[in-house]
Amino acid sequence: MSAIDTLPPLREVIAAHGLSARKSLGQNFLLDLNLTAKIARAAGDLTGADVLEIGPGPGGLTRGLLAEGARRVLAVEKDTRCLPALEEIAQAYPGRLTVLNADALEIEPLAHLTPPIRIVANLPYNVGTELLIRWLTPAEWPPVWDSLTLMFQREVAERIVARPGSKAYGRLALLAQWRCEAQIVMHLPPSAFTPPPKVSSAVVHISALPEPRYPADAATLERVVARAFNQRRKMLRAALKGMAPDIEDRLIAAGIKPTDRAETVGLEQFCALARTLDA
Structure with a gap:
């Protein structure tokens, strides 16, 4: 009998420890162990x-x-009600599960881990995008993690893998695709969760590339992309007006028409524009 077979069903665990999901914590529990194994x-x-x-x-x-x-799992959980249930799992897998009772936005959990590192999570809806952006924008590249396998609302997942010309295309797609391979690997309906959310979910697998697809300074690229998509309905010569007095010339040098809008411009062109602004 494997260790996982010695643990009680999750519905019993939730009942025993009074773990009703809290909307304030963005909680929607996934109780089907076949699905959680598939995500793993x-x-x-x-x-x-x-x-x-x-x-x-x-x-x-x-x-x-x-x-x-997994050699070792570091689980960061803000909700103290969940700690006894996680301790039961730690006892079933001696020395392989460490639980940190903390807010993931307020600590640096990666400092507690030894490479190779994978990040795998059914992220709370209210912090998922912010955590993803932090992991995609470390001070140095390649990052300490090898891959991210993360569950998001389906709309967010589609923004990560979006291509130019689509409504979902924007800052998140460019941040992810500049230095990573990203693909949706799984879709989940609301009925898979307790309680069911109002939206569908999807799992995205993101693998870090050894170096960016195209050269650019990360801070400059981030500024360009943020400005461009903050006013995505404007032509780029207007949206980026404050970045350089000769912005139209720089757009043309990067192979971008000054009358183009951000959603039509590809990653390679945005990187070229970042380089012209730094030149």
Whole structure:
């Protein structure tokens, strides 16, 4: 019998510890262990890797990560009600699960892990995008993590993998695709969760590239993209007006028409524009 088989069903765990999901914490629990195992497998071979999980709740995905062979799981959980349930899992997998009772936005959990590192999480809806942007914009590249396998609202997942010309295309797509490979690997309906959210969800797998696809200064590229999409309905010569007095010439030098709008411009062109602004 494997360790996961010695643990009680998640519905029993929730009832025993009074773990009703709290909207204020962005909680929607995934109780189907077949689905949590599938998410864990989507992260690739976990054998020999440390895994960071944010918002484990009662520990459905945590069980899957450990059962799939993760060397060690660091679970960061803000809700103190969930700690006894996670401690039961830690006892079933001695020395392989560490639980931090903390707010993921206020600590640096990656400092507690040893490479290779994978981040796998059913992220709380209210902090998911902010955490993703932090992981995509470290001070140095390549990052300390190898891959991110994260569940988001479907709309957010589609923004991460969007292509130019689509409504979903924007800052998130450019940040993710500049230095990573990103793809949606799984869709989940609201009925998969307790309580069911009002929207569908999707799991995105993001692998870090050794270096960016195109050269550009990260801070400059971030500023250009933020300005361009903050006023996405404006022509770029107007949206980027304050970035340089000769912005039209710089746009043309980067292969961009001054009358183009941000949603039609590809990653390579944005990187070229960042270089012309730094020149």
